[in-house]
Amino acid sequence: MDTDDKIASSNKNKGFVVVWFVVLLPVVLLFAAMAMDFSYMYVAKGQLQNAADAAALAGAAMLIRDDGLEPTADDEAAARDKAAQFALANKSAGQNIIIDKSSDITFGYWDNHYTSGGSPINAIQVRAARDTASAGGQVPIIFGRLFGWDKMGAAAIATAAIPARATSSIALCPDFCQGGIPSGLKEFTPPVLMDTGPSTPSVNIYAWTSYDSNVTSTSDVRDLICSQNNISKTACGETIYSSMGAQANSLCNLESQMYNPYFDSGNKDTITIANGVNTPGWWMVVPITQSCPPGAQGNAWDPKPIIGYASIHVMAICTKGCGSGSIKAPCSSLYSAPSNVCNSIATKYGFKTSEIHNKMIIDKYQCVDCDSSGSFFPARRVVLVQE
Known part of the structure; x- marks a missing residue:
């Protein structure tokens, strides 16, 4: 192969590289954007979980009665208020977490699994979310908007229970x-x-x-x-x-x-x-x-x-x-x-x-x-x- 042929072949290879670069660049950018946005959402979800955990523990503490009896309606109302208060003290993606006292908090019975509405009441379950139904809305993302989406939802659930007094059957x-x-x-x-x-x-x-x-x-x-x-x-x-x-x-x-x-x-x-x-x-x-x-x-x-x-x-x-x-x-x-x-x-x-x-x-x-x-x-x- 003479020198001119080598130069032509080299230019042809360079052309293929440029074509592949142009084709793959959007894909690489898409995956990079997704990785960064998903990492951001992972942090946001972790913050929601921390808020749900804190809210559930705070709410469950309000269900404990000195007389050992089942919580009353007033106890449940106090638990809802306390759970919402502790959730609000946390942030997810820079925004305070607002939970709905009615729909995001349930009471029930826990005995190796949680039964919402079960009796006797010994547990509370709290849902903390950044989604379309929550007061805070979805989490704005950075790079996804380049490809047609600008928000993502995340949610976390925590259950806290009052351990049994009796310890044997x-x-x-x-x-x-x-x-x-x-x-x-x-x-x-x-x-x-x-x-x-x-x-x-x-x-x-x-x-x-x-x-x-x-x-x-x-x-x-x-x-x-x-x-x-x-x-x-x-x-x-x-x-x-x-x-x-x-x-x-x-x-x-x-x-x-x-x-x-x-x-x-x-x-x-x-x-x-x-x-x-x-x-x-x-x-x-x-x-x-x-x-x-x-x-x-x-x-x-x-x-x-x-x-x-x-x-x-x-x-x-x-x-x-x-x-x-x-x-x-x-x-x-x-x-x-x-x-x-x-x-x-x-x-x-x-x-x-x-x-x-x-x-x-x-x-x-x-x-x-x-x-x-x-x-x-x-x-x-x-x-x-x-x-």
Whole structure:
């Protein structure tokens, strides 16, 4: 190829480059503009989420009542005002966030998922948006207008709930609180062996509760324990369903939770039984029913109103036969009471080994009635929850 041919070929290649550059330049600019605008919208949406979170937490705090009862219409109105106030204190894309108190705020029931309008009310959901329906309108974008659009919408939703007061699926009756309700912190010496048997003295008896669910199967409580459900219908005066049926399945699961170091660790301590045997103790908050026994006999479920709460300290849960025969394996088979713990308790307090089988062993308690429940739960809090 001579010099003239090389020059011609080079000019031809340059021509192709220019053509491709002209063709691709708008595409490159489009993607660059989209990237910048979407980044801007990502920041705007994050600001909306922060506003929704703050508004939901502030609103939920207004739903907490010292008497433990369900929020009233006045409480809901105060929650709407507070949520709107906290949302307005935030900005998205440089503009204060205005939420509609009627359409952007709902109240409902949260129990692993949120049900708008559900009862009892223990949660609030807030929507913060910059869209065509919101007071602030859509977010103006910078480069998109070059290609025919100048605004984009964004929205964020947050749900805040009031965690349950009761922390376990058992219920007690007033006779458990020796000396009456309320009581100061008291100690059982020796510790009591709690059972669900019909011949058990009422001070030593407990029932399984499904709280506000009128269940038909004894496995339902087991499932509630397995799912670590955040049951929340535990307000004084409200009705729960309870049963004293022999539910070894449920006790096996409660045992696995007690010895799971990752479950409810903030309410567990360490106690020394004897001969250097250490074991976790577990503080539970449970409802007290209006009358004794605390639940129906057999596998029936009895509706009973709550008249107070008990904070009980569980030394041990000693089961037998979990995972064999008709007794199902616990939710987590990794955790159970070490044999030396139950045997050491039996030896120290003079119990027969057979006496502690399938028993919950309690050494301390404190009871409160509805009027003083506010002081018993001084730190009720609200938390953000996810669907």
